Structures are given as C-alpha cells and as structure tokens.
Amino acid sequence: MKLSDEIINSLSLNLREKIKNIKRENIEEIRLRINKPLIINGNLKDYFYNVKTNSLDRNMDNAYVVTKEDIEQTFQIICKYSIHSFMDDIKKGFITLRGGHRVGIVGKAIVENGRVENIKHISSLNIRVSKEIKNCSDKVMNHIIKSPTEINNSIIISPPQCGKTTLLRDIVRNLSNGSNKYNFKGVKVALIDERNEIAGSYLGVSQMDVGIRTDIIETCPKDVGIMMVLRSMSPNVVVTDEIGTEKDIKALYTALNGGVGLITTVHGDSIDDIRNRKELKNLLDDELFRKVILLSAKKGPGTIENIYDLKEKRWYFAN
CATH class of the missing domain: 3.40.50.300 (P-loop containing nucleotide triphosphate hydrolases)
Known part of the structure; x- marks a missing residue:
C-alpha cells in the first residue's frame, strides 16, 4: 500500500523522491528531525531510508539524514507558502492536511502572557498518517x-x-x-x-x-x-x-x-x-x-x- 498523494506532495522535492515509491503497509508516522535519520514508523517499529538500496531498512548504518532545507521546504509546502494563513494551527502545534493527516510541529515556541503565539526555527515535523478502518468496532x-x-x-x-x-x-x-x-x-x-x-x-x-x-x-x-x-x-x-x-x-x-x-x-x-x-x-x-x-x-x-x-x-x- 503506497502513501497517499496528499502526504507525498506535502514533502520537500528531495524527500518526495525518496518516499514516493515506498511500499509498506501500516505506515503510521513519517518523522523529520534536522540532522537526524529519516524515520518511517509502522507496526510500532522504526524503519530508516537506506540511501544505498533506496528502500526501508531496520539498520541505520546507511540512513538518509534529514537536512534543515528538508524541514524548511516541507513546512512551506504544508503551509501552502503562506505561514501567516496557518498561524492559528501553528500555535496549537499541528496542521491538518486534506485527507485528515496531521503534521506535528516543534521548534522554538514564542510565548507571550503564558500563551504560545508562534513556533519558529522548526526543528522537527511528524506526519501522522490517518487511516479509516470501518467495522473495527x-x-x-x-x-x-x-x-x-x-x-x-x-x-x-x-x-x-x-x-x-x-x-x-x-x-x-x-x-x-x-x-x-x-x-x-x-x-x-x-x-x-x-x-x-x-x-x-x-x-x-x-x-x-x-x-x-x-x-x-x-x-x-x-x-x-x-x-x-x-x-x-x-x-x-x-x-x-x-x-x-x-x-x-x-x-x-x-x-x-x-x-x-x-x-x-x-x-x-x-x-x-x-x-x-x-x-x-x-x-x-x-x-x-x-x-x-x-x-x-x-x-x-x-x-x-x-x-x-x-x-x-x-x-x-x-x-
């Protein structure tokens, strides 16, 4: 099962090329952290993108390392290049994509009078894949x-x-x-x-x-x-x-x-x-x-x- 186009197209061009052909069921999260390995979580296990085999691997020896540019470009795409338009969501720490997928945001919180007014210098993004399983109840x-x-x-x-x-x-x-x-x-x-x-x-x-x-x-x-x-x-x-x-x-x-x-x-x-x-x-x-x-x-x-x-x-x- 491939990830939805909405998730793929929300990533930076660099990450998009790496993620778009991944075929693994039950992907739950895509974790982006500056200068840390790209991590795909599924079935409660972490997988790393192997730059030599261009596939997911449990071994992190050849893992792709997320860059600051990856984070910045992905964040801009998620905000549709208008961060101000999404400020209310950013203050809450997440943005919801079409399809119900949620992107968690962390970085430097700007706090005024005990309330978060902005998050700057984004250091991590967590894309949580939303799945609907009818009749599971x-x-x-x-x-x-x-x-x-x-x-x-x-x-x-x-x-x-x-x-x-x-x-x-x-x-x-x-x-x-x-x-x-x-x-x-x-x-x-x-x-x-x-x-x-x-x-x-x-x-x-x-x-x-x-x-x-x-x-x-x-x-x-x-x-x-x-x-x-x-x-x-x-x-x-x-x-x-x-x-x-x-x-x-x-x-x-x-x-x-x-x-x-x-x-x-x-x-x-x-x-x-x-x-x-x-x-x-x-x-x-x-x-x-x-x-x-x-x-x-x-x-x-x-x-x-x-x-x-x-x-x-x-x-x-x-x-």
Whole structure:
C-alpha cells in the first residue's frame, strides 16, 4: 500500500523522491528531525531510508539524514507558502492536511502572557498518517448499545499508538448512522475533536466518515466544547478523545446530568493505572461510565484485551 498523494506532495522535492515509491503497509508516522535519520514508523517499529538500496531498512548504518532545507521546504509546502494563513494551527502545534493527516510541529515556541503565539526555527515535523478502518468496532458495539435508542456510557483505556482513535471513530460512525445488526436507530452525536484526529476536518469538512448525525467542534478544549454543544446542539451522545483534567471530568458530569450519553478515551495501561492517578480518580465512577474497554497492541493496534462492567463488576471478553 503506497502513501497517499496528499502526504507525498506535502514533502520537500528531495524527500518526495525518496518516499514516493515506498511500499509498506501500516505506515503510521513519517518523522523529520534536522540532522537526524529519516524515520518511517509502522507496526510500532522504526524503519530508516537506506540511501544505498533506496528502500526501508531496520539498520541505520546507511540512513538518509534529514537536512534543515528538508524541514524548511516541507513546512512551506504544508503551509501552502503562506505561514501567516496557518498561524492559528501553528500555535496549537499541528496542521491538518486534506485527507485528515496531521503534521506535528516543534521548534522554538514564542510565548507571550503564558500563551504560545508562534513556533519558529522548526526543528522537527511528524506526519501522522490517518487511516479509516470501518467495522473495527464490531467487537465492542454489542457492549456499548443498550437499546434501540440508548447506549451504555463507555470509556476506552489505551496506551499510545494502540488504535484508540481509529476505534473511537468507528464507534461514532455506528452510533450516528445506526446499525441494523444491533437494532440501533442512530442518534445525534456531538464530537468534541480537540486535536482534530477523529474527524480529521480540513477547512471545516470532515475527511473521515463519522456518520450522518454527527456535529463536530474541532480544536476546542474538551470542557468548553462539551458545554457549547449541550447548550446549542441537543445531542443524544457526546464523544471526546483523551480525557485528562478535572475540568474535562466535571464537564462529563454536566452532560450526564443532562441525560446525555458519553463515549470517551483515556491514556493508560489498566483500570488500576487510571484509579491511581490523582487527576483521574473520579473518572471510573460507575455513575459516569458503565463499560470500560481495554486496548493493547499485542496482536497489532486495536487489540481489544477485555471489557469490564463497572456496575456488575465483571469482566467480559469482546467476543
């Protein structure tokens, strides 16, 4: 499987020639760091571009070293040669490409009054390849769906790069469209997409299929976004990614008290891991969530390890 033209054409001409013929499935990231090897990450492994064989290699002896010019030209192309037009995105540390692919940006942060106003002297770019895997949520939908119009509030616990965003996206699609398989009619979903990873919106248009009844707030803090949709969009279900603060949890309780269903994710390795973290101590309250879905990458990203029912206090395997 080759990388999309949108990703290839976002690279400097030099890098474009090297990357365009790469054929490797499950490419997740392209890492550019000044004066460091070009790294292609896939299947949780790093590969280097071998300048002698013009192919990917696990050995870095003949790896291509990214230049300052590679970074500068790629950054200009991503910004369509108008950095000022993308300043709001640059301040947040990433730019979303057509197709939903996200480019992370780091360098010298210009901070004024406690807020990042610009990032200069770009030293690294991380192109995260966005992938849509429809029906990957089939193993969990029967646990999430409670009735033809109701859900069990659910939280996904996952370490980084284990497919939680891909799984969450497919859950949103199923809840929004409805599912004959589970006799679910489809409901209004409000998606608070703070990092623009779930819908991958480009110029306000979702690049991923998140369903016909989904309303999206992108690049907005989760607690603020939740309150906005509760006041204006009358959602049946609110979905967020990567809950992590007491403000986020307070906003979830507000939605719950308004009779709204909840689906969210959190970084972690286990239920005990979440319960032992001070800022998340109330997250696994059985009044807030019913089902806990545990992910890993043991059999590749998206491996569903187990499902726990917080009210019944019992484990279920996904199948």
